[in-house]
Amino acid sequence: xxxxxxxxxxxxxxxxxxxxxxxxxxxxxxxxxxxxxxxxxxxxxxxxxxxxxxxxxxxxxxxxxxxxxxxxxxxxxxxxxxxxxxxxxxxxxxxxxxxxxxxxxxxxxxxxxxxxxxxxxxxxxxxxxxxxxxxxxxxxxxxxxxxxxxxxxxxxxxxxxxxxxxxxxxxxxxxxxxxxxxxxxxxxxxxxxxxxxxxxxxxxxxxxxxxxxxxxxxxxxxxxxxxxxxxxxxxxxxxxxxxxxxxxxxxxxxxxxxxxxxxxxxxxxxxxxxxxxxxxxxxxxxxxxxxxxxxxxxxxxxxxxxxxxxxxxxxxxxxxxxxxxxxxxxxxxxxxxxxxxxxxxxxxxxxxxxxxxxxxxxxxxxxxxxxxxxxxxxxxxxxxxxxxxxxxxxxxxxxxxxxx
Numbered sequence: 001x002x003x004x005x006x007x008x009x010x011x012x013x014x015x016x017x018x019x020x021x022x023x024x025x026x027x028x029x030x031x032x033x034x035x036x037x038x039x040x041x042x043x044x045x046x047x048x049x050x051x052x053x054x055x056x057x058x059x060x061x062x063x064x065x066x067x068x069x070x071x072x073x074x075x076x077x078x079x080x081x082x083x084x085x086x087x088x089x090x091x092x093x094x095x096x097x098x099x100x101x102x103x104x105x106x107x108x109x110x111x112x113x114x115x116x117x118x119x120x121x122x123x124x125x126x127x128x129x130x131x132x133x134x135x136x137x138x139x140x141x142x143x144x145x146x147x148x149x150x151x152x153x154x155x156x157x158x159x160x161x162x163x164x165x166x167x168x169x170x171x172x173x174x175x176x177x178x179x180x181x182x183x184x185x186x187x188x189x190x191x192x193x194x195x196x197x198x199x200x201x202x203x204x205x206x207x208x209x210x211x212x213x214x215x216x217x218x219x220x221x222x223x224x225x226x227x228x229x230x231x232x233x234x235x236x237x238x239x240x241x242x243x244x245x246x247x248x249x250x251x252x253x254x255x256x257x258x259x260x261x262x263x264x265x266x267x268x269x270x271x272x273x274x275x276x277x278x279x280x281x282x283x284x285x286x287x288x289x290x291x292x293x294x295x296x297x298x299x300x301x302x303x304x305x306x307x308x309x310x311x312x313x314x315x316x317x318x319x320x321x322x323x324x325x326x327x328x329x330x331x332x333x334x335x336x337x338x339x340x341x342x343x344x345x346x347x348x349x350x351x352x353x354x355x356x357x358x359x360x361x362x363x364x365x366x367x368x369x370x371x372x373x374x375x376x377x378x379x380x381x382x383x384x385x386x387x388x389x390x391x392x393x394x395x396x397x398x399x400x401x402x403x404x
Contacts, residue, residue, distance in 0.1 A: 062112025
């Protein structure tokens with residue numbers, strides 16, 4: 001290293017400061033160091049940075065069936081929503097998306113190549129002009145491929161799957177709006193543009209029922225059936241009240257197997273709703289808990305409290321003990337049912353509290369669980385209930401789990 005010599009004036013000042021240090025030894029080191037820094041620049045020849053530049057990794061497309069997206073509302077700073085990708089087989093952290101204010105969840109395209117994310121931004125971060133977009137991310141690089149601007153009306157609520165869905169053919173993306181007027185934004189994923197807004201007064205969320213159809217749940221227990229044409233035009237039909245909305249109402253968190261959506265009530269009744277483009281009917285209602293268990297306070301709870309293994313006709317439910325107002329509480333037990341009979345076939349004792357569960361969709365499914373007030377993702381063998389691994393520090397306030 002070569003250091004430039006000091007000019008005479010700076011040499012004199014340097015010696016004067018050293019003399020003063022004999023009288024003020026505690027101050028000496030700091031003052032002399034500062035003076036040396038101010039006296040002139042130091043020049044050094046740095047080694048070449050060969051082979052240490054930025055690199056880009058890519059992910060296989062389509063994704064592994066054992067990957068899981070952990071969507072993070074980030075309650076302490078809601079302007080910075082996140083989505084975290086974890087490999088369930090290894091516990092390895094694979095990537096992160098930054099997804100804006102009051103984030104609900106990402107959606108995966110049918111071919112696995114695109115990740116859709118309805119997002120909200122403000123021009124001053126937490127204030128200013130609002131812009132709502134659907135951001136398109138490349139599933140291989142997680143890079144942004146584009147944005148579709150939509151009306152700035154996206155609902156800001158506790159995340160549920162019905163906030164945003166794809167139609168079964170993947171052609172249209174549906175986003176629930178609440179201003180407090182209720183409506184559904186329709187986005188054409190093929191043309192990559194906003195198509196229209198469908199008014200759904202008194203009816204909330206969207207649940208697919210076919211290639212170009214969905215329903216919304218209405219406050220009186222009826223459902224609004226909506227059919228879309230090739231240009232996103234809508235034909236609407238509202239049914240008579242079907243779902244219980246009295247002293248033991250259904251939650252807004254159903255799961256789907258084929259044409260049937262399985263709703264659960266606060267007390268723990270499973271209410272199957274078979275819905276198609278033109279009609280909806282109820283199936284036989286059954287209980288998750290026995291009469292004795294209900295008297296002991298057992299009921300479902302959580303944010304994403306149900307999951308299904310459609311191939312084996314299995315329903316998984318987070319269970320806990322509590323009163324009627326605890327339908328959002330987490331649990332440390334998952335009860336497993338045969339959907340064809342409504343019979344409970346297994347009980348899984350969890351390592352940690354869970355507010356959300358999800359299953360992988362392969363022949364050897366994994367069960368994922370996470371708690372809103374924790375950041376540890378637990379991964380189980382869904383068939384046996386054996387804990388396989390835990391992944392620490394996944395997000396801040398994780399909400400919904402999404403699997404390919």
